[in-house]
Structure formats: C-alpha cells, structure tokens
Amino acid sequence: MESLRRQGRDRFLHRVENLSPECKVLEISSSGNDAIYSERMMPMDQVQNYIRTDSEQSIFRLVQFTVSVFVQPRPKEYGELAWVLDVLMELGIETYLIDSHICATGCDMMERELCRKGKVINMIAETGYIFMAGSYNQTTRSTTCFFFVWTTGSDSKRQLKYTAEFMKANARLYQDKHFLPFLLVRLFTDHIFWLFPKYYSEDFGRFDEENLQLWDNNCTNLRLIQRDSYCINDITSYMRAYIDGSTEQGNSSTSSQDILDGDLDIREAFRMMELRLPSIQRRIEFERQRSDEFLSRIPRRLMREDTMASIELAKAGVELTRAAKGDSSSMKVIAVMTMVFLPGTFIAALFAVPSLNWNGDDVVGENFWMYWAFTIPFTILVLVLWLVITQRKQMRSAFETSKKQWYAKADALIRRLHREGSTVGREEQEREEV
Known part of the structure; x- marks a missing residue:
C-alpha cells in the first residue's frame, strides 16, 4: 500500500503544474438559521492553513486551482501542490486513487472510518475539464472539496460559473x-x-x-x-x-x-x-x-x-x-493523296527537261510520253508496297480464307467425282451380272 501511495504521489507531482499564485475559495457557512455563501481569492500559501483549520460549525469549502495537466509524467517535479496531497490523505483520499482518475473519465464514491475524524464519505470525479476530490465528514457535517481546473477549453469556465451559481442558490442544503x-x-x-x-x-x-x-x-x-x-x-x-x-x-x-x-x-x-x-x-x-x-x-x-x-x-x-x-x-x-501525287511530282522533278515547247507550234514534244511511262508504273508500285506493308495481316487472312475455300471446293469436287465413279462402277457391274 505504501509503495502505491508513493507512486501515485510521484506521478501526480510530475503531471500537475500549478499556474496561479492564488486560489478561488467558495464557502458556505451558517449564521443562526441562515446559510451564508461567500467567494474570495486567497494566496496559495494561506490555503493550506485555511483548509486545516477546524471549525466548530459545519462548513462547505470548495477550493479552485488553475492547473496544467500532462498525460505523461514530465521529468520536472511540480511541488507547489504537494501539500494538497497531504491534506487529501488526512481526509482519507488515497494518492493512488487521485492519480488514476486524472485524465481518466469516471467517478468513485466510498465511505471510510477515520480514527480521529470519524466516518467520512470521499468522492473523486473527472469531467474532462475539471478534476474534483472531496470529502464529507458525517460527524461535523462539513465538506472539503478541491477543484483542479484545466486551462484548455471554455467548458471549464462555464462549469465553474455554474458551480458558483448552484452553490449560491442551494446554500441551505450544504450540510x-x-x-x-x-x-x-x-x-x-x-x-x-x-x-x-x-x-x-x-x-x-x-x-x-x-x-x-x-x-x-x-x-x-x-x-x-x-x-x-x-x-x-x-x-x-x-x-x-x-x-x-x-x-x-x-x-x-x-x-x-x-x-x-x-x-x-x-x-x-x-x-x-x-x-x-x-x-x-x-x-x-x-x-x-x-x-x-x-x-x-x-x-x-x-x-x-x-x-x-x-x-x-x-x-x-x-x-x-x-x-x-x-x-x-x-x-x-x-x-x-500524297501517294498518288508524290510519284508524279518526283518524276517531274527528275525529268525536268524542256519536253514542252511553249514558244513553238508543237507544245508537246516527241518525248512527253516518257513522263507517263515512268509515272504510272511508279505510282502503282508505291500503292502496292503500301498495301503490302500496312495491310499484310488482312491480306494474309484473306489469302488463308480463300485458300481454305479453294481446298473445300476441291475436296467437295473430288468426293462428288468419287461418288459418281462409284455409281458408274456399280451400274457396269450390274450389267455384267445381267
């Protein structure tokens, strides 16, 4: 048990950093038959004596601390709130329970019997923006409560404001x-x-x-x-x-x-x-x-x-x-179109000779036929080469198809001739037999 307490204390002091030299104290006490609600700011060095002061009448004390909480322990030890752990131990709240509830949503309530204080009811809760640890003494009908307020989020301020309004409106129920x-x-x-x-x-x-x-x-x-x-x-x-x-x-x-x-x-x-x-x-x-x-x-x-x-x-x-x-x-x-006209253009350039006589009586020379003799075959040759190069697959397929068709026709013809020959042979055999 002692090792758990030391571990919880050590983790708390390495995770919780106090950010304000003052605390806000909300208090409800009695004056005759009336309940008096009060708020005040108190320096940190005075809060410890204030909490440990025994009152002859029942009292409800709530102390708000502005802190920064780290999920993982830091190398540095924040010892400003070490006395808080001592006070909570005196109230019957174990330190390992406090450490286990920080950054872990939940609420625990337990009753304990303390040798000097009598029967107490302890409560620990974490709301996501506020961590609370409090103790109620059934003998004195007094409550001591610590609120650790996270610095992040607007919910903490709103909840603290609502806490003060609730305590002020229901002060008569504080005992x-x-x-x-x-x-x-x-x-x-x-x-x-x-x-x-x-x-x-x-x-x-x-x-x-x-x-x-x-x-x-x-x-x-x-x-x-x-x-x-x-x-x-x-x-x-x-x-x-x-x-x-x-x-x-x-x-x-x-x-x-x-x-x-x-x-x-x-x-x-x-x-x-x-x-x-x-x-x-x-x-x-x-x-x-x-x-x-x-x-x-x-x-x-x-x-x-x-x-x-x-x-x-x-x-x-x-x-x-x-x-x-x-x-x-x-x-x-x-x-x-290029393939059609390109050979003629090429041949015309190649045979760029004065075959046409524009100044004479006879424009077309005797050798003009040579232009057509070379152009027409060369154009046909280019077209054939283009077909062979680009359409060879289709031509091969068409050739194979025609070849198969020719073989099929030849086979059919042979079979027909064979059938006719067989028929003629049977007729001659029948004549011989007759």
Whole structure:
C-alpha cells in the first residue's frame, strides 16, 4: 500500500503544474438559521492553513486551482501542490486513487472510518475539464472539496460559473452529505444539455467536405455526452442505494437525523432528475444510431459518385475515340493523296527537261510520253508496297480464307467425282451380272 501511495504521489507531482499564485475559495457557512455563501481569492500559501483549520460549525469549502495537466509524467517535479496531497490523505483520499482518475473519465464514491475524524464519505470525479476530490465528514457535517481546473477549453469556465451559481442558490442544503454528489450530477447534466444543441445544429443530409468535418466534431461531442452519462449513472447509483436504504429504515433515530430539511429536498430533486435519465439515455442511443447511419451512408455515396465519374469518363473516352477515328480517316485520305501525287511530282522533278515547247507550234514534244511511262508504273508500285506493308495481316487472312475455300471446293469436287465413279462402277457391274 505504501509503495502505491508513493507512486501515485510521484506521478501526480510530475503531471500537475500549478499556474496561479492564488486560489478561488467558495464557502458556505451558517449564521443562526441562515446559510451564508461567500467567494474570495486567497494566496496559495494561506490555503493550506485555511483548509486545516477546524471549525466548530459545519462548513462547505470548495477550493479552485488553475492547473496544467500532462498525460505523461514530465521529468520536472511540480511541488507547489504537494501539500494538497497531504491534506487529501488526512481526509482519507488515497494518492493512488487521485492519480488514476486524472485524465481518466469516471467517478468513485466510498465511505471510510477515520480514527480521529470519524466516518467520512470521499468522492473523486473527472469531467474532462475539471478534476474534483472531496470529502464529507458525517460527524461535523462539513465538506472539503478541491477543484483542479484545466486551462484548455471554455467548458471549464462555464462549469465553474455554474458551480458558483448552484452553490449560491442551494446554500441551505450544504450540510447534507449528498450536496456535493448532487452538484456534480447537475454539472454533468448541464454539460449534456449544453452539448446537444451543438450536435443538432448540423445537417446530416449533406456530404461535402465541410459537413464531414462538422460531423466528426459532433461525434466528439456525442462521446463527451456519453461519458457524462456514465458518470451520472455512477453517482445516481450510489444515491439511489442510500435513498432505498433510508426508506427501508423508516423513521428510526439514526435515519430521522439524516432525512431532515435539506435531505428531503435533495431526495425530491433526485427523483425528478432520475425521471430525466432514461430520456437522456434514449436520446444518446438515438444519436449514436443516427451517426452510425450517416457513417454507413458515406461509403455508399462515395461509391455512387465514383461510379458516375467512371461513366462520365467512359463517355469522354468514347467521344475521344470517335474524334481520333475521324482524325485517322483524314490522315489516311491525305496519305493516299500524297501517294498518288508524290510519284508524279518526283518524276517531274527528275525529268525536268524542256519536253514542252511553249514558244513553238508543237507544245508537246516527241518525248512527253516518257513522263507517263515512268509515272504510272511508279505510282502503282508505291500503292502496292503500301498495301503490302500496312495491310499484310488482312491480306494474309484473306489469302488463308480463300485458300481454305479453294481446298473445300476441291475436296467437295473430288468426293462428288468419287461418288459418281462409284455409281458408274456399280451400274457396269450390274450389267455384267445381267
């Protein structure tokens, strides 16, 4: 046990850094029949003596620390809050429990019997923005509570503001041992109803990139809502067990002291709040199904868009093929025309001799026939070479087809002649026999 305490203490001092030389102290005390609520800022070096001062009357003290919390321990030891761990040990809260709850959502409530303080009820909870450790002494009906406020996020300021408003509005209930648990339940419930409007503000029917990012943020809010609902269930389970036990005890001397004034109000408020818990759970489950459905629609939507894009790409490919085919036909026409006229041009250049006499009576010379004698055969030769080079596969295929057809006709002719010869032979044989 001692090793666990030292380990928890060491990890706490290497993970939690105090950021403010002052603490905000919220206090509720009695003055006659009235409960007095007060707020003040107190230097850090005075808070320890203030907490350890024993009061003759019941008192509710809540101290807020502004801290920075690291998920992994740092090499440096932050020793400004070492005295807090000592005070929590005196209140019956073990250091290893404190370390295990930092950056880990949850809530634990336990009852212990201390030799000098009597029976105490300890409570440890982490809300994601606030870490709380508190103790209620049933003998003095006093509560001492520490709030460690994370510096990141606007929720911490809003929850601290709501904490002060709740304590001020319900100051007369501060002596009840369920005042602190009920305060936390109200904080969690308030956080849930603060997150739900954010979650509902987005349209899940759109699939653009901006909306997908908003949907991802909403999923985070939904997880926070579900986390808070788990903490509410933990606290309400403890309170329900106490209320059921008090109901079974009836009006005995011990229970009559506990079920007076403020406790009756808290029990009634708890019943009203408990009626809302199933609707919150159903709403959370509905939103989870809604998010899962939206998530399942995304791949189908993307697949459909990919299919439509593929169809459009195929259409564009067909159009491109048609255009290429048209260009190919045009190029073939140009090539054929070039092959037709190029030999004549070549021969005319080659035989650039004065065969035409424009100044004489006889324009066409006697040797003009030589131009046509060379041009026409050369053009035919070029066309034949082009056909042989470019159309050799088609020509070979046509040749093979014609060859097969010729062989088939020859075979049919041979068979027919063979049949006719056999018929003539049988007729001659029959004549001889006759």
